[in-house]
Amino acid sequence: MFRDVLTVTYRDMAALEEDDVQGSDYILEEASTEQLDELVKRWRSFVGWQEYERTKDAEAPFKSYRMFLDDAAGIEVVARSVEIRHPVSPAEQRARTS
Numbered sequence: 001m002f003r004d005v006l007t008v009t010y011r012d013m014a015a016l017e018e019d020d021v022q023g024s025d026y027i028l029e030e031a032s033t034e035q036l037d038e039l040v041k042r043w044r045s046f047v048g049w050q051e052y053e054r055t056k057d058a059e060a061p062f063k064s065y066r067m068f069l070d071d072a073a074g075i076e077v078v079a080r081s082v083e084i085r086h087p088v089s090p091a092e093q094r095a096r097t098s
Helices: 034-048 051-059 090-097
Strands: 007-012 028-030 063-069 073-079
Touching (some): 034 051, 034 063
Antiparallel strands (some): 007 073, 028 063, 063 073
16 A cells, blocks of 8 residues: 555556566665656645645655566556555455454
């Protein structure tokens, strides 16, 4: 689950760069890239100057999260954080609630 999403970018396999093609079993987290820095700069000029937003930015700055979907596409999400939850089978869910 992503928190405080700023952008989501979908790119077809044909539009991916070589370094976008990674394993599909993890998410690549980057704290600084040229594109991310430019996006955050625009965000700061629009709303980032507000005290509430400055406090949030100091506590959890935006990061880039990139995922590769096997032979299909790449997705980049710019957000403050991500929480990975592992899927739970219906049997496990029933056991938890009983």
